Amino acid sequence: MVRMSETSIPATTSTEVEPVLSVRGLRKVFGTQVAVDDLSFDLLPGRSVAIVGESGSGKTTVARMIVGLEKATAGTIIACGRDRSKPARRGAERKLRGREVQIVFQDPYSSLDPRQSGANLIDEVLRVHHDHDSAARTRIVGELADIVGLDRRQIHAMPRALSGGQRQRVAIARALATAPRVLILDESVAALDVSIQAQVLNVLADIRDERGISYVLISHDLAVVRQLTEDALVMQRGVVVEQGRTVDILDNPQHDYTQMLRASVPGPGWKPQRMRERLKSAQAAAAKP
């Protein structure tokens, strides 16, 4: 099995620019179960990295560790030059971290407080982080609504009155309110239907072009990965099996598991039977020491 976690991201810019997010030897153990093992990557400003893999491969655990919802068993996470491997002790440190890395979750239905409109939510986030007066906050709420493509009525509506796609736009606006350098998208478009998915992806692509924000895209959808990222990691059972440029990985997968993932995308001539055989051989390969 090829272990590529030591391989750094392509060397085009890595010498002169400091990464906004740098993960080294990240490991998470739940009881006796190793959820993530020895994961390392660098994320450069304005670039995006994808973490792909099937359900249960440890992708979401990586995301939760980066934002501090889960404590890493071992390894370091450095965002914007500051170490965040240990839980934040003080409120000021927590807020500071909130301005560095933000996250958009998968489920648009549980990720908004049912009793708070998008405008109120963003207003509250701004009040917690900054000393803006109410006029300034209203202006920023309007700007964020424009960026994510919500009209005045939608941003002031309660979540119950919004569709899944609209809620996810509110969640993106909330994440952007603190102007983070890194945005983690944890299957953020997976729960949306395809046309809405495309709209939200376009919004995300535009935001990146305008703000120079970096994405960590966690997805099992290879089409989404290709559209949004330059670099990618493939995870299987908590271990990175392939790491490199997205284009190379998707067009010329080296590892059996990546080939299997790639072949799992339904297309012309796609047969479940053939998939099963590939899955078996990939699992057999992974089981080998």
Place this chain on the structure above:
Amino acid sequence: MSIEILDPVAEAEEAAPSRRRLRGLGVIGWVSIGVIVLALLLAIFGPIVRPFDPNLSDLSFANVGPYGSHLLGFDGQGRDVLSRLMEGARTTVLGAGFVALIAVVIGTTLAIATAWFGGKFDATVSAGIDVLFAFPGILLAVVAAAVFGPSLFSAGLALAIAYSPYVARVLRGAALKERSMAYIAALEVQGFGAWRLCARHLLPNISSLIVAQGTILFGFAMVDLAAISFLGLGVQSPQADWGVMVAEGKTGLLQGYPLVSLVAVLCIVAVVAAVSFLGERLDAGSRDVRR
């Protein structure tokens, strides 16, 4: 985009979630509200507008039935029953309200704290709550009366402490569920503190359950307080109280003059039943009002 158009019905319902909850009350719910409002008005204004002095005794009128302006007649000591009912509404209703309020405040605090911090804190407090469960409320009130002397305050406080585990147990589950929602995690990532998250986001989202719990407890508290007063460990005779009136009427009951005990019991039953029906409906409403 047809998919993104706002649903006008959903929006209208959004405008008034509380109104939607009230619509589901039905006839019994509205009658219950009427009874409760009447009881509250009596508790507030009863002692002011009562027709006669509730403690003015004239033994020549003992156990005389409804007579002239004395609409409910006299009790065994010749006191006006209607005036005593109106006077007693205050201690009975407000006493139960006080018990329910204290129990809900203690129970909610414990529930949110255990759900939020989890781990050892949760295990320790939950074990303490299990121990408290073992004590019946009345027993605790009797002990309190023995230690602090019989009074409405000590009995009420003992009941409130005895009830709080029930609130804590029910609300802890709801708070745990809310705690695991992604919006709480998202706000944690924003750097929000525990205090703000609990007070501004978690608490409001379990508030309908809190109200329902409080309403149900109010009914229990009224019955238990009346029982304690009946035993002579709560409100002290001759002060008017519905539980005291049931106790005072029991000699008349044996002599064939059941009116005093009967009207006092009817008042207790009416208010308790109304509160229970309403609590049940609010509880059911709180379940389908969300999402």
